Amino acid sequence: MSWTHRERILSALNHEQPDRVPIDLGGAEFTSITLAAYERLKKHMGVTDPTDVMSIIHSVAHPAESILNRFGVDTRNVQPGPFKEGVDHWIDDNNYVDTFNVHWQRTEKDVDQHFLHQDGPFHGGKLSVERVEEYDWPDGANVGLASGVKERVAEIKAKGDHAICLYLPGGVIHRGYAMRGFEAYLKDLYKQPEAIQRLMDKLCDFWCDTARIMVEAAGPENVDIIYFGEDLGTQDSCMFDPETIYKNYLKPRHGRMVETVKGLTGGRAKVCFHCCGSAYHFIPHLIDVGIDALNPVQVTAAKMAPELLKEEFGDKLCFWGGINTQKILPFGTPEEVATETNRIIGILGKGGGYVLNTVHNIQAEVPPENIVAMFETGVNHRYH
Amino acid sequence: MSIQKIYDAVMEYDEEAVPELIQAELDAGADVRNILEQGLVAALDVIGEQFSAGTIFVPEMLMAAEAVQAGLDVLRPLLVETDAKPVGTVILGTVKGDLHDIGKNLVGMMFEGAGFNLIDLGTDVDAELFITTARENNADIIAMSGLLTTSMPEMQRAVQAVREANETSTINVKTMIGGPPINEEFAAKIGADGYGMDAPSAVDRARRFLEVGM
Numbered sequence: 001m002s003w004t005h006r007e008r009i010l011s012a013l014n015h016e017q018p019d020r021v022p023i024d025l026g027g028a029e030f031t032s033i034t035l036a037a038y039e040r041l042k043k044h045m046g047v048t049d050p051t052d053v054m055s056i057i058h059s060v061a062h063p064a065e066s067i068l069n070r071f072g073v074d075t076r077n078v079q080p081g082p083f084k085e086g087v088d089h090w091i092d093d094n095n096y097v098d099t100f101n102v103h104w105q106r107t108e109k110d111v112d113q114h115f116l117h118q119d120g121p122f123h124g125g126k127l128s129v130e131r132v133e134e135y136d137w138p139d140g141a142n143v144g145l146a147s148g149v150k151e152r153v154a155e156i157k158a159k160g161d162h163a164i165c166l167y168l169p170g171g172v173i174h175r176g177y178a179m180r181g182f183e184a185y186l187k188d189l190y191k192q193p194e195a196i197q198r199l200m201d202k203l204c205d206f207w208c209d210t211a212r213i214m215v216e217a218a219g220p221e222n223v224d225i226i227y228f229g230e231d232l233g234t235q236d237s238c239m240f241d242p243e244t245i246y247k248n249y250l251k252p253r254h255g256r257m258v259e260t261v262k263g264l265t266g267g268r269a270k271v272c273f274h275c276c277g278s279a280y281h282f283i284p285h286l287i288d289v290g291i292d293a294l295n296p297v298q299v300t301a302a303k304m305a306p307e308l309l310k311e312e313f314g315d316k317l318c319f320w321g322g323i324n325t326q327k328i329l330p331f332g333t334p335e336e337v338a339t340e341t342n343r344i345i346g347i348l349g350k351g352g353g354y355v356l357n358t359v360h361n362i363q364a365e366v367p368p369e370n371i372v373a374m375f376e377t378g379v380n381h382r383y384h
Numbered sequence: 385m386s387i388q389k390i391y392d393a394v395m396e397y398d399e400e401a402v403p404e405l406i407q408a409e410l411d412a413g414a415d416v417r418n419i420l421e422q423g424l425v426a427a428l429d430v431i432g433e434q435f436s437a438g439t440i441f442v443p444e445m446l447m448a449a450e451a452v453q454a455g456l457d458v459l460r461p462l463l464v465e466t467d468a469k470p471v472g473t474v475i476l477g478t479v480k481g482d483l484h485d486i487g488k489n490l491v492g493m494m495f496e497g498a499g500f501n502l503i504d505l506g507t508d509v510d511a512e513l514f515i516t517t518a519r520e521n522n523a524d525i526i527a528m529s530g531l532l533t534t535s536m537p538e539m540q541r542a543v544q545a546v547r548e549a550n551e552t553s554t555i556n557v558k559t560m561i562g563g564p565p566i567n568e569e570f571a572a573k574i575g576a577d578g579y580g581m582d583a584p585s586a587v588d589r590a591r592r593f594l595e596v597g598m
Contacts, residue, residue: 107483116483182486186443187450190397235564236582240441300565302438326565330533365534 004161005074006224009355013225013270013292013318016352017383020072021345023375024320024357025063027075027165028227030274031295031321031357032060035113036364037371044368045070054079057096057104059114060361065159072379074355075225076162078152080169080214084144099138102178117178127180127188127195137202140209149217163224166214166269168261170207171230172200172253189245197249204253208260215264226261229274229295232282236302242281255289262290272320276360278302280309287316296321296359297348306347318353323374325359329366334373341377349383387414390423390455395430397447402455416462420499424452424459428497432584442490445583449493456496470501472524472594475517475557477509479538484531487563490583491527498587511542515549518557525590527580530563539566540574547575558593562586 003011009022026032032054033041038061039051047066054062054077062077082088083099090096094106096115104115121135156162176199177185188196207228215223232239232246240246258271270292275282279294280303286294297319298304306322322344323329328336341356348354356378362371386409393401402424409419431448434440474495478488485507495502503521505513514526526546530539543559550556558577561570571579578593580586 183446183489187446189443190447234442237435237438238441240443245441245443326533363533 006161006163009074009163010224010270012349012352012355014352015315015318017349018352020381020383021349021354021356021378022074022163023072023378024075024165024355025068025071025073025375026054026061027077027163027225027357028167028272028274028295029055029058029060029079029169030229030360031227033063033362033371034364035059035061037362037366037368038063041067041368041371044372057098057115058361071375073375074163075165076156076160078149078156078164078166078214078218078223080145080167080210081147081149082144083138083142084147086138086142086144100175100179102175104178120179120181122180122199123184124181127184127192127199129195129198132195132198132202135202138206140206141213143213145210146213146217149214150219153218153222157222164218164222165225165227165272166211166218166223168207168211168214168226168228170203170210171228172204172250172257174230175203176200186240189240189249193249200249200253204256208257211257211261212264215261220265221268223265223269225270225272226265227272227274227295228257228261229272231276233275233277233279233298233301235277235298235300237278238281239277242285246282246285251285251289254286254291258290270318276301278304280304283309283313283317287313291317293318293320293355296357298326298359299324299344300326300359306344310348310350310353314348314351314353318355319348320355321357321359322348322354323356323358325361325363325366329358329370329374330363332370334369337370337373338377341374342381345378345381386412387419387423390419391427394424394427394448394451394455397444397451399447399451399454402451403458406455406458410458410462416459416466417468419455420459420463424455424497425499428452428494429584432494432587436582436584445490446493449490449497452497453493471499472590473501473503473521474525474527474590475503475505475514475521475523476527477505477514477529478507479528479530479535479542480508480510481538482530482532482535482563483507485529487531487583488529491529491562491580491586494583494587495527495590498591500587500590511545514542515546515555518546519549519553519555523555523557525558525560525593527560527562527586527590529561530566533565535563536565536570539576543574543576560586560589 003019008018011018049064052062086099088099096104101121103119105118272293273291274295278301328340390405560578561576562580578589
């Protein structure tokens with residue numbers, strides 16, 4: 001039989017082996033390619049389409065259809081539209097204020113030119129329940145967020161049979177870090193637990209509302225995968241205690257998000273959760289709340305060896321990512337990239353349960369030859 | 385025995401109790417150096433070990449470092465009076481082209497808590513600034529950090545520049561590097577004198593430099 005893109009990816013996410021490994025590029029803002037690497041890739045491949053920016057904040061491109069087709073990419077991305085009549089605005093080319101009143105500044109001196117958060121509405125002073133409540137929260141069901149969704153889905157459907165990936169650019173804590181300041185937020189997990197939980201609830205409400213209006217606009221039957229996530233791990237360890245902080249505060253709220261987004265699609269859609277760094281100690285909890293796939297599988301972080309993950313969790317969790325962006329993609333040869341890609345497919349793709357993608361966005365210095373080597377290995381791969 | 389209370393307060397991340405207990409101890413005539421070493425440094429060492437072992441995490445490290453800072457604020461003027469020398473002087477910063485400083489800040493807190501004289505140059509630090517600051521302050525160590533893989537070549541250049549400065553000028557400073565994409569192998573390859581896998585191990589490595597003499 002000949003497999004459609006949708007069938008291929010859904011089969012893998014149902015822990016079955018399709019014809020070849022399914023491939024993602026640009027399904028979400030953290031599975032794509034940075035603008036600098038993209039420009040070189042376009043030149044290398046002779047692609048002249050104008051560059052479509054997926055996210056200025058992350059400095060990533062929305063890869064052109066011609067490139068996605070050449071690489072056999074099985075996913076197509078659907079993003080929320082711009083929030084209407086919110087506080088978000090550009091101060092100048094390098095400074096942006098988002099819907100949550102977070103000030104982002106371009107890392108002008110970095111090669112990759114992405115943005116880091118500098119200031120937010122809860123920076124400084126003591127965080128209290130009242131302060132969180134009194135804040136003028138944006139509405140997650142703002143009509144702008146669903147704008148363009150219906151048209152984008154129709155465009156994808158008209159062009160092929162790809163898996164439609166709906167991307168929610170937030171979770172329970174991630175924007176909270178930016179609103180409060182990273183270090184203060186982490187300390188508040190212990191010092192102001194009530195206020196922090198209220199802040200988590202507000203963000204959880206927001207994204208559940210956004211998911212609802214986006215899924216309605218897309219048509220519930222059309223949504224195959226929903227991505228969301230946040231960073232719980234560091235390179236060597238956990239950001240915070242998985243058995244107290246995560247279990248008591250985040251887990252119930254992640255559970256609510258998963259239940260909401262799955263409920264919106266009648267339980268059809270798969271949920272792919274993004275968590276950088278060492279996710280190992282969080283994985284049992286993520287499985288508990290109904291996460292189907294883990295991205296980006298940062299194989300160079302502590303306790304993230306692909307063999308270990310597949311052995312311990314492979315029957316319950318799929319893996320989405322895993323191609324090493326900290327060492328092999330930027331510094332290896334195309335042959336080394338191909339060998340590594342085959343190795344990862346061999347381990348994580350055993351019995352299905354794997355979608356080929358890099359560990360986070362393809363970074364600025366990755367040579368185009370290595371990008372091509374990775375995707376060609378994927379598209380030429382056969383399970384049988 | 386009351387120094388034990390200071391130690392315990394750090395272990396409980398109690399930034400309010402630590403300065404109060406230190407003041408009470410000073411009023412009772414305790415030695416400033418003993419308070420620093422047995423109360424603050426000893427506690428932060430254990431915190432560091434727990435962090436490296438993965439039994440506590442970033443929030444606990446931040447809270448412990450804050451409690452130690454609150455204690456150091458009380459002790460610092462007195463340490464100056466006693467003419468006590470710091471353990472060593474460390475110049476810290478993220479390398480040129482890298483603005484990610486969460487890890488670097490943790491390293492800085494641990495160095496200060498361990499009694500080092502810390503000069504934090506912040507982010508995007510040029511190799512030449514590391515070197516001139518080291519020279520002006522007679523520093524022992526330059527510690528460089530980076531998150532991006534794109535920073536690794538810059539780290540190599542900076543380490544090389546420091547080595548050349550060591551050979552051609554009056555400074556005699558060790559280099560240490562750290563950050564998510566960095567490992568021991570890379571440190572050895574570019575000729576850095578040391579590598580810290582995390583903030584506590586960076587302090588540990590720095591202490592070993594000073595023990596063996598510079």
